Amino acid sequence: VNRDKKLHPRDELPSCVIALDLGSRGSGYAYWIREESEFVRIGNVDGVSSCPASHKAPSWVMFDDLYLDGDEDGESADSIRPGFGFQALDKYLTDDAHGQLSWRWREHFHEAKSFPYTLDSKASDDDLIFMMKSAIRHYARQAMEQISQRRRGAPQGSTVTLIAIPSTFDQRARQLVREAALESGFLKESDSIALIEDSIASGLYALHTLKSKINKESNAKEMSYLSVDCGASYLHFSGYQATEGKLRQLLLPRSDPLIDSPESLFEAELSTVFTPNYIFNYQNKYKAGWLKLMTEFEHAKNRYDPLSRQNYYVFVPSSFVDHFRRFTSMEVEDALESSDMVWSKTGAIGIPHWKMQRFLQPLLDYVNDKVVTSMKKHKFEHLVLTGGRAGAKFYVDAITATAKGFGATLHVPKEYNAAVLQGSTISVTNLAPRLVIRSRFSIGVGVMTPFSDEIHPEEKRVMRDGKSWCADVWDSLIKADQELELNRVIIKRSYVGAQPGQSLLVLPLFKSPDEPKFVTESSVQKCCELKFTSGQRAWQEVELVLVCRPSELLIKAMDGGVMKSYVVVDFTD
Incomplete structure (x- = not known):
């Protein structure tokens, strides 16, 4: 060893940054270019998203058999390219479709109960890499096209691609994600891949949203906040203190799988009413119908109001009714007679208000417990709530009351469902705070x-x-x-x-x-x-x-x- 320099200069800014959030419910991308260094652009996705107030498409993917058997890089026909989001669903419903409709990559790494858009059994590593690299290529291409339009040409210089992952991912899981990104085929030698944990990304975005508000309210030199991001299958949380221009971690960023989510409880209720064998058979035989059913449940639960005593209706696909008749020689209406739910003549299952609350309450209690535990450890002044669940008034009102009990102010950003995308992009740009991380x-x-x-x-x-x-x-x-x-x-x-x-x-x-x-x-x-x-x-x-x-x-x-x-x-x- 002949030279040792301990320096802290900033690493060279990349030419552009692409951030990918391939989630359990919705997927999307964001990008940043050096010429417009003060802005993070959220990518435009095709189709109408089922995710509220988001810039994401549903995380559904359709692979054609021809695509699976051939070399995807050597083919250009749209008919054999994988479809994503609603495009995937449309391809699956065509008469000439011969392939699989699925999306599984985050849940691949833990053995929790099933989630709304998890339709297949645990995939092998090869299948997982194939699925991930196709998704990475799909969204990265869209990002590069939009970057080229803004620059009127191809990007010059290095590109950093960030892929958001839960904090619980171990070394094996992280390496599989990197391998998929490298095999996607869009990276140059000068480019690099970086993984960022969802909890850190949402925490960085939380500070970004707080800055303007805090500056207007006071001239305090110190400020602490708790970041809580509740997605479809994980709860991400972290705590920070901003002081003397630096951001220090007060809580180690964590990602915990959601076990008793509203979707999994609703699925369990359907299994009780219509038998587990039928639900499993329907999920595998009519995947598009199952996706439609769970999407309708999502709309119903987002309308929940604890002060209302009305039923919440979930419209049922005709395939569910017809297949149940063939499978059991019974009508859906007859099966519901022995349950607490009712059947509507319009073809919908009516969920009583108290049962809908039972579907929602376990998740709320779980998030509340995490907030209370974190608040007891540190006296946070602010709580920033993000993620897809932040669009439900029921959750926001309850977490607001909890935060007030500890003297903290709750903030729900306008783009609450793009927190991970925003924070991921910010992390390696000039917009990033001087975050201090303690080496483990x-x-x-x-x-x-x-x-x-x-x-x-x-x-x-x-x-x-x-x-x-x-x-x-x-x-x-x-x-x-x-x-x-x-x-x-x-x-x-x-x-x-x-x-x-x-x-x-x-x-x-x-x-x-x-x-x-x-x-x-x-x-x-x-x-x-x-x-x-x-x-x-x-x-x-x-x-x-x-x-x-x-x-x-x-x-x-x-x-x-x-x-x-x-x-x-x-x-x-």
Whole structure:
């Protein structure tokens, strides 16, 4: 090691940023370009979204059998391209469609109950990657087309693509997402992929929405807030304190799966009334009908008013009625007679107000408990509520009362359902706050150093060209609990080969919850390794540059200021 610089300059701004939020219920994209650096653009999606006040399309995908069997990159016919959103549903309903309608990628990583738009059994990793890379390609192409229109030409320079993921995703899940993005085919060598946890993205957007309001209300130098983003299948929450121009985490960002969601409880009620066998059979045989039924339930639950005593009607597809008659030799109306729900002559299931409340209350209690627990840990001044659930008055009123009980003010941004998209895009641009993240572990490189009889154990002695070296020494890059600032260069360090003329330099990277002396200690885990090859030089030298990203550490191998390779270390336990 011949040079060590601990600097905190800002990493170079990319030419453009594309953010993708491929959610359980809705998917969309946003983008930022350097020429319009003060604006985040939300992408335009095709079709009418079922997500309230959103810029997303439903997360449904239709793959044709021809597409699955062939090389999608070599085909251009629209008939064999995958369809997304309502386009996917339209393709599925055509007479000549031979394929599958599904969407499963987030729920693939946990074994919770089924969700509204989860229709297939747990997919294999290959199927999952195939589905993700198709979706990434679809939305990235739309983003690049809109960027080209604004710039009147193709983007010049590097592009950073951010993909939002739940905080619960482990190393395997994150690597599958990266693999799908790399296989999507739209990235250039100069481009990079970054993952950002939903909870961090929504937390950054929360600050962005609070800035103008806080500046008008007071000149306080410090401000704390709790960010709660409730989506279709996950609850994302995080807490921050803004002080002296920096944003520090008060609560570790989390993503918890929603178990007793209104949709899963409604599905369980349908199974009780119409039998589990029929519901399972209908879901698999009439996927389009099931999607329609759950969409109608979504509209009904969003109309819920605790002061009203009316029934809430869910219109039932004709395929549900006809298939139930063939499957059981009964009518839907007869099956409902033994339940608390009623049948309408207009072809709808009437849900009493008290039962609709039972569908909604468990999720509300769950979110409320999280808010109360967080408020007891820290006295937050503000609570920012985002996500698709923030469009329901029932939830907003209840969370408002809880926040007031702790002296906090509730904020629901106008674009509450685009919080993850907005925050993801902001995170690597000039709009990003000076977010300080505490490293969950130490990162080090395994090196050889001159052997010292006073400090090195004899078993680590290695002889090379008549010289004594100590092998497996831990050379620390960052330490556990060290403060890392978002988009800042944390450290620059140069390494040289142990011998002159060594053309291949291998740098193994390790992580540990402690600060070990050697990489062979039990607490040390190998992350990856950087291999660096160069021309005929007397000494091979490589400079490592560490940059903090929202949910990962970017380690670049540089030669004369040019990046030759890079690796990513996730901020996961």
